[in-house]
Amino acid sequence: MFSVENAGESWEALQRAVDRIVAIIQADPHKERIDRIITRWLKRHLHRLGAGINLDRLNSLVEDKAMLAENLENLVKKERLEGRQEGRLEGFAGLLRMQLAFKFGDLPSWVDEKLASATDEQLGEWGTQMLTANSLEELFKH
Template structure:
């Protein structure tokens, strides 16, 4: 089966949103273009299409200088590599932010449980009142009260 520039375009389309998979698909389409008898024409058309495709994907890459996939493959590869690095960094930062938020929530919950423990040990308040003061559910206070008794 002979690969055509169109099959290369389908490969890029099906690369999904992974920039690494996209880079591999672009490498394959460049190889297809290089072996095509109408190499220059295919290169111009697919390069224009790829620039529009990357814009549709929301890629923040600077491709104004990209005129030929074959000749400017290194520039495109560098842009895609920078996108991968940026995406990973954003993912790490979002993960850290999410972790900090979960940690704060867990800390607040532990503090509420400590308040409930103190109220259980020092007062004759019922579980409903302790739950309202500590910001816990009545079930959580009841569980804490049973732990105190043991």
């Protein structure tokens, strides 16, 4: 259980820890009772972490191990996709910032704030419009 708590929000480490717990439960002569107790604890723990998975159908770590593994794998995939998208946006915003600084000189802090909170579409529009904009104010007036 310490491995589960120490996994933090690393869903892959959490899955490895759950696999170890299931092996321990299966080897215990009182496996049904221990399974119920640990399953209940794990559901609460995942809820506290904000795992965002539906645990209503999880009644037994031993019996529902595959379902839990699938849910954790989907979380890992979702996090990786979100991380790639976030990194892509940050990279594009950084490139646009460099181009704006090259064209307009030192940038005021409000430009950094705009770039940091921009959507993919906004960054694309500003990247195109900066070619003809005469000032930062003109570019960001929209």
